[in-house]
Amino acid sequence: MLRHVLKSQQFDRALLLELFRETKVFAEKLESSHGKEELRRICPHRLLFTIFYEPSTRTRASFESAAHYLGMNCFSTENARVSSSAFKDEPLENSIENLCGYRPDVIVLRYHEEGGAERARAISTVPIINAGDGPGQHPTQSLLDIYSMWKDLHGEVDGITALIGGDLRNGRVARSDVYLLSKFKGIRFKFVSPNELRMKDDVLAHLREHDVPYSETENLEEVLPEADVVYWTRIQRERMTEEELARFAPLKDRFVLGERHLPLMKKNAIILHPQPIAGEIEPRVKLDPRARWKSQSANGLPSRMVLLTWVMNRFPHFH
């Protein structure tokens, strides 16, 4: 039973596989009018509030659309830091408590500080879905990421080598993905990042504790040939110190995934990215059939539909 979706650690392999199978069914239903009609009957008259304290394109729109295709209603606050009582320094807890009084069936929350979703859950009378809590986690992104791997690798996540690259220190999605992927069997991680932006110790300790092999390098070419999944992310230069930036300057091209890398990759590998992309992938890479971030993003719709039905205990009848 899933009531709130707060962090990747809540999920185990069995639950993930169930979620993925269900997501695939939902995705198929979305392809036909008859299927859409079935989906619309799952949550009639239910109400979703999305409250965003930080910008979003994909996450908010996909939840709104998920609500629509489930027959729910949805109201959103797109810029809560300015247009809500947060502007008058109301604590998050008070806002959530009051919103619950207006009887939404679910609240999707993006907050600008780590722990926001957990603080909301502590007071909420309705399910809370974490849509990103500052540098903390972004579990619904991770769920669609791993679903995208599962789907594009034909159900075979066990045993893969996952290359996770870019800014591993600051990227909440990269962190959440590692936690989730490590639930599968025989996963090997290849972390590629500037030394300054290496994966933090909590994640590495978690891997060591569970005997999940990993390596760390600044050299993409060295590990690219082994990867079944290349998960690439943006270097968040704005979070580096001046010294870090000075050392990083001559290296920066190493962290742009380019056409020159394509021949080094496995034929059946896939390239994913949580987006937005800001130059860290050369445009022509997108033409390669292994580039999958477009369908990855679209997977957010069925994946979030399933999550909504689960937290509301609205299991559809078609399985």
Place this chain on the structure above:
Amino acid sequence: MLRHVLKSQQFDRALLLELFRETKVFAEKLESSHGKEELRRICPHRLLFTIFYEPSTRTRASFESAAHYLGMNCFSTENARVSSSAFKDEPLENSIENLCGYRPDVIVLRYHEEGGAERARAISTVPIINAGDGPGQHPTQSLLDIYSMWKDLHGEVDGITALIGGDLRNGRVARSDVYLLSKFKGIRFKFVSPNELRMKDDVLAHLREHDVPYSETENLEEVLPEADVVYWTRIQRERMTEEELARFAPLKDRFVLGERHLPLMKKNAIILHPQPIAGEIEPRVKLDPRARWKSQSANGLPSRMVLLTWVMNRFPHFH
């Protein structure tokens, strides 16, 4: 017949009691699926626009939710000063006139200047509900406030002693509440505020004219034992002059409602607050059963549902 909701003075005792009885019925309907189904049939296919020129958490969300539970549709502008033609200095009247042309059934308006709702009404072809007009009024808040008193005092508002405390000079809700409460019989007011932030003369003149007894003090302890309702509000320090602030500094703790005050209060008294709360109530006070601002806020949903049905002349059939 209520067409627009602009200010507290529109309501008399009989209308208030009718509104409260209806609100209670709506609140009960919201507790069952059958009741919700009845509510949804009241305003099918009706359209609400909410237009907010100032931040809001409770008011906007509760109107959106009210629309949802009445079977209506709702579109909101959460930050009209930036995202509407207000940005190009369009007068409010022109915006409202044009919005009316798109055939909403009701407009809920929060404006940053006193008189905004009245200016909108003057041009509007559809009902206008004032959701706060700068330092003017906030009548739908007052209606839920007095409803909360009526409900928690078991229908007995006549004859109560109401302690209204905090910033009485600048608080639009405190002002609206006094106008509304004074419609009942035998009300006594105890105003507690720094001298600089006393209730303004228009309100006091109104009370004298209608022979409603009131007293003013800086000393909460002195009047607390007599209160049936303690309505507490935030000191808006940002609106005080430097001299006022200098005199106020040593007094400020007097205007924090704390645990030490609880033993002084009547056993059956209730504590209300319009929120957001920013330190003027000690957190532990919330654990006292007399603290009611959480249910007070939730009362906004059925109360606003009733107002919407009234201004649209959509009286439900279940009474």
Place this chain on the structure above:
Amino acid sequence: MLRHVLKSQQFDRALLLELFRETKVFAEKLESSHGKEELRRICPHRLLFTIFYEPSTRTRASFESAAHYLGMNCFSTENARVSSSAFKDEPLENSIENLCGYRPDVIVLRYHEEGGAERARAISTVPIINAGDGPGQHPTQSLLDIYSMWKDLHGEVDGITALIGGDLRNGRVARSDVYLLSKFKGIRFKFVSPNELRMKDDVLAHLREHDVPYSETENLEEVLPEADVVYWTRIQRERMTEEELARFAPLKDRFVLGERHLPLMKKNAIILHPQPIAGEIEPRVKLDPRARWKSQSANGLPSRMVLLTWVMNRFPHFH
């Protein structure tokens, strides 16, 4: 077959007349409950996304309302530059591509740079409606403008003399209107603007090429008596250089349409304005029966309803 609505040049006279006749039918249906019920059945369960990178009052609200009256669902981003990944410099194309993945049936886009709608169309899998692209075009405004002329001139657009005045250099609507109007037969244009703000050469070249007569003047009084339509717009002083402003200062009253002009106008002429109005029309002019910008704005609802049905190929059965 209309798939995207990007610019005025897409429309020819026959298509415009069909659109206008349909718009009139929709407008009539909106007047009765039975008609509204018919309209609601046109696009059930369809989904509209509106994405606004610049402020809007009329355009966004009328599309939201159009969706409502067609039985569609609609989600809006009112301030995408701040609340979407545009804030993290995501290119428009990537945002649109991802939004398409969430299966809207139409996207209505206002962008702050010329060519935004065309860039969106190039990547979109669903119809794009241009709701203004910076200084480029605003075709849905032009369609409702010309519809307003057609309706208020009783179907007789051929042969009219159209006076277009104000800031013709910077006004995207004035430009779009000229392109559209020139599709009709025997149109004569009278352009009235400060010399600095004359209609740009691309438009004038287009008129010369199609043998559409036009004149240019700074003197409103000179051409006003001939006009069947007076289309008045705001002088965008913020876009003038200091030298331009210095020369313009003594002339500025000439570009305020005032009561003194009314006796010069034809009895059956009409005055239109795209709004917001910021002083360039004296308030009392609105009392003249020839002032039509209020109904012009309201025409946006049925006009945009028809466009939505056309781009989705949802032709209603009632004609």
